[in-house]
Amino acid sequence: MEKMQQVVGRARAAFNSGRCRSLEFRMQQLKALERMVQEKEKEILAAIKADLHKCGHNAYSHEILGVLGELALAMEKLPSWAAPQPVKKNLLTMRDEAYINPEPLGVVLIIGAWNYPFVLVMQPLIGAIAAGNAVVVKPSEISENTARLMADLLPQYLDRELYPVVTGGVPETTELLTQRFDHILYTGNSTVGKIVMAAAAKHLTPVTLELGGKSPCYIDKDCDLAVACRRITWGKYMNCGQTCIAPDYILCEPSIQSKVVENIKATLQEFYGEDVKSSPDYERIVNKRHFRRILGLLEGQKIAHGGETDEASCFIAPTILTDVSPESKVMEEEIFGPVLPILTVKSVDEAIEFINGREKPLALYVFSNNKKLIKRVISETSSGGVTGNDVIMHFFLSTLPFGGVGNSGMGAYHGKHSFETFSHRRACLIKDLKMEGTNKLRYPPGSQKKVDW
Amino acid sequence: NPYAGLVSHLRATWLSGKTRPMEYRVAQLEALGRFLDEKKQDILEATALDMGKPSFEAYFTEILLCKNELNDTLNNLCHWMKDEHVDKNLVTQLDSAFIRKDPYGVVLIIAPWNYPIHLFLVPLIGAIAAGNCVVVKPSETTKNTERLVAEMLTCYLDNDCFAVVTAGVEETTRLLENKFDYIFFTGTPSVGRIVMTAAAKHLTPVTLELGGKNPCYVSDTCDVQNVAQRVAWGRFFNVGQTCIAPDYVLCSVEMQEKLMPALREAITEFFGSNPRESPDFGRIVGDKQFRRIRALLCSGRVAIGGQTDEKERYIAPTVLADVLPSDPAMQEEIFGPILPIVVVASVDEAIDFINARPRPLAIYAFSCDSKVVNQVLERTSSGGFCGNDTLMHVTLTSLPFGGIGNSGLGKYHGKFTFDTFTHHRGCLHRNMGLEALNALRYPPYSQQKLGLLTATFEIKRKGMCTLL
Numbered sequence: 001m002e003k004m005q006q007v008v009g010r011a012r013a014a015f016n017s018g019r020c021r022s023l024e025f026r027m028q029q030l031k032a033l034e035r036m037v038q039e040k041e042k043e044i045l046a047a048i049k050a051d052l053h054k055c056g057h058n059a060y061s062h063e064i065l066g067v068l069g070e071l072a073l074a075m076e077k078l079p080s081w082a083a084p085q086p087v088k089k090n091l092l093t094m095r096d097e098a099y100i101n102p103e104p105l106g107v108v109l110i111i112g113a114w115n116y117p118f119v120l121v122m123q124p125l126i127g128a129i130a131a132g133n134a135v136v137v138k139p140s141e142i143s144e145n146t147a148r149l150m151a152d153l154l155p156q157y158l159d160r161e162l163y164p165v166v167t168g169g170v171p172e173t174t175e176l177l178t179q180r181f182d183h184i185l186y187t188g189n190s191t192v193g194k195i196v197m198a199a200a201a202k203h204l205t206p207v208t209l210e211l212g213g214k215s216p217c218y219i220d221k222d223c224d225l226a227v228a229c230r231r232i233t234w235g236k237y238m239n240c241g242q243t244c245i246a247p248d249y250i251l252c253e254p255s256i257q258s259k260v261v262e263n264i265k266a267t268l269q270e271f272y273g274e275d276v277k278s279s280p281d282y283e284r285i286v287n288k289r290h291f292r293r294i295l296g297l298l299e300g301q302k303i304a305h306g307g308e309t310d311e312a313s314c315f316i317a318p319t320i321l322t323d324v325s326p327e328s329k330v331m332e333e334e335i336f337g338p339v340l341p342i343l344t345v346k347s348v349d350e351a352i353e354f355i356n357g358r359e360k361p362l363a364l365y366v367f368s369n370n371k372k373l374i375k376r377v378i379s380e381t382s383s384g385g386v387t388g389n390d391v392i393m394h395f396f397l398s399t400l401p402f403g404g405v406g407n408s409g410m411g412a413y414h415g416k417h418s419f420e421t422f423s424h425r426r427a428c429l430i431k432d433l434k435m436e437g438t439n440k441l442r443y444p445p446g447s448q449k450k451v452d453w
Numbered sequence: 454n455p456y457a458g459l460v461s462h463l464r465a466t467w468l469s470g471k472t473r474p475m476e477y478r479v480a481q482l483e484a485l486g487r488f489l490d491e492k493k494q495d496i497l498e499a500t501a502l503d504m505g506k507p508s509f510e511a512y513f514t515e516i517l518l519c520k521n522e523l524n525d526t527l528n529n530l531c532h533w534m535k536d537e538h539v540d541k542n543l544v545t546q547l548d549s550a551f552i553r554k555d556p557y558g559v560v561l562i563i564a565p566w567n568y569p570i571h572l573f574l575v576p577l578i579g580a581i582a583a584g585n586c587v588v589v590k591p592s593e594t595t596k597n598t599e600r601l602v603a604e605m606l607t608c609y610l611d612n613d614c615f616a617v618v619t620a621g622v623e624e625t626t627r628l629l630e631n632k633f634d635y636i637f638f639t640g641t642p643s644v645g646r647i648v649m650t651a652a653a654k655h656l657t658p659v660t661l662e663l664g665g666k667n668p669c670y671v672s673d674t675c676d677v678q679n680v681a682q683r684v685a686w687g688r689f690f691n692v693g694q695t696c697i698a699p700d701y702v703l704c705s706v707e708m709q710e711k712l713m714p715a716l717r718e719a720i721t722e723f724f725g726s727n728p729r730e731s732p733d734f735g736r737i738v739g740d741k742q743f744r745r746i747r748a749l750l751c752s753g754r755v756a757i758g759g760q761t762d763e764k765e766r767y768i769a770p771t772v773l774a775d776v777l778p779s780d781p782a783m784q785e786e787i788f789g790p791i792l793p794i795v796v797v798a799s800v801d802e803a804i805d806f807i808n809a810r811p812r813p814l815a816i817y818a819f820s821c822d823s824k825v826v827n828q829v830l831e832r833t834s835s836g837g838f839c840g841n842d843t844l845m846h847v848t849l850t851s852l853p854f855g856g857i858g859n860s861g862l863g864k865y866h867g868k869f870t871f872d873t874f875t876h877h878r879g880c881l882h883r884n885m886g887l888e889a890l891n892a893l894r895y896p897p898y899s900q901q902k903l904g905l906l907t908a909t910f911e912i913k914r915k916g917m918c919t920l921l
Binding site for chain 1: 733
């Protein structure tokens, strides 16, 4: 394994050569990435399947479809995104040129996560390339098949010096973080997020941290429960609950708790059949460590549905817990698994208070027929993003910035927001060397007359 | 933790929602305006006492520019606060998709001494406009201004939501142990690192407005007199204690020769034959800084000025010729009234010189040939850039003001300040009906479903880009 210093040094030299500045070059690289996704679709799906037991259709719609969309968007919009933006001038600058020039930052680092191992590297990578940077890619070592595949494929399609892939675990990542980057985008948990930011601080490197938290889901009693529960079931159990914006827990009034359970059960049957374990559409927990962690969260809980597990295959059945206490272990950490606790609250006021008493989550969900109530929950809480009357979906609209706040992260990306995250917006004022007359007002010697004018 | 009580008090007010309504924010901003109007004389006096700031300069930067930002914000706040609706895709056509402008919560603003009112007040305007509670920590170096802010600002603003903390290095370190929802820091890169490291413990986002050595390239084709005036103005404003001041000049040996008399003439025009007696030339802020800057004088040769007086902390407007990259004046940000001239053979050499060094807050290029100005712009990187003038790019509130690399991260001024202190929250409000449309995404999966899903989700290329 080559030393990190050499890899990053080479990327920097390649960036300094200026070859990734031109829009033609960036387009070329984006086009090559598109070819890679199209030509190697089978291999990509196979790697994701090996890592997460994810069926092809699921993997395609979660990881490939979105990437192709971002590529198409970036290639179409790049000329307009990269163009200088003129700004409003004032009286003194009327005759001057004033604009914001989007420029690359330099060498950026993207650290991926294991739960959506392909898209969580590719989406930032697209923005970073479009913005004209060199990019060091560090996929998660936990999703090792996808990591290995990316290390194989990217050099085959992209400029090898500008976009190196670095593989490895904690020691390699720690070494990588000692190098100087011009931006770091990290997807993962808050604990490591703090380590990344502290390392970045040494070099004054700006960071985008896509972290997590417990995304609450409030179900109002005035809503179509069947529809709400179907949508929640989809978002909760996709990828076996290993989704940063999965609805982590439900808040609802006691009177509807059992109906919620019934509806989710019915939906689970619809989605995965009688025997979930044999459904090709249900994934597995990524490894034994997480399997045991999630199992531990079930201790002492009232299991209303599910609870079956099989360590050998890292299988945990879709599980619902009822009458969960706020102090229990399952409410202390992000679950990141197919376990859905339901906590009862007396009213929407209590729900809002409950949510605000905890760290700001990455996503917030609220289901209600009452538009005012939804608006109220949104305006009286804080979260990275929100979907009302559904879950997950705000992620798929690239015109919305995707990111966290507080413990769930800082910065945002997707679509144009990715391009802006990886760009420096340089303020430019170009004046004339003539017209010195108007400048006289600002020069000393000062006088009250000048000030009054 | 001596500040825990203060921070939790502000956080409690924050949670009560007091700072959210637009009317509240407008009232606080208008109070800030009254502070500037009613305490104008006190501000001019305090800054004169602290660093001999000429009242013309103090009025311009501490009052006028601040009022501009205030009015710009008040004029546009309603619009900035509104939910920003975004373009939707096929799947979300019937939904409501918008970006909400949420305040962060309790934010901290740490300001430096060189423009002691401006550099906390302009961020404060944005922080209030965005609906946050704010702790302001003015610089302890400018004692009179610090006292003014601590005693008087609190009379204008709601003390449940806004506090002023006076603190030296030790106390500021303790202050930074608390959790804030945003930290805005203006100062040196080394302290910037300390602030960001402290922020990392709480995952607090930051804006760091730092500094560096801002190069000023002067080409051979230029109107020497105008260049000299604009450069001298930018260098000697506030006795050189300006983060965006032209730090050093790069030019050919011929231009150095031409510039010298022009600079001498400009300095005389500005400050008279004895700048020490000019009411328009200030003093260095403190003894430590005075000694630091004086030590830089042994670089190259003193062509203009060079006189100093330790008791008064006076350093004459000085130009150093034939300065070498290894000289003391080229090792650190000068932040004083000394302008070194480093000779380069060509614009290419100037660009290489600039690129070999940390990226500065500003780059200046002077030439009658716009191609030369553009070359410097395109082949370098900096926070901001001004062609054929100095400092002026930061007076336009529609341009973002901030650094890159060692000169900082983040930006502000105008709407950018509001955006800095705002969490842009992506919101999708969907229809509870039309569930049939969602069927495509649910298991059990099938090739047919996938085909249909692809068709609805996909963004197709509209056609070949003309670039290829």
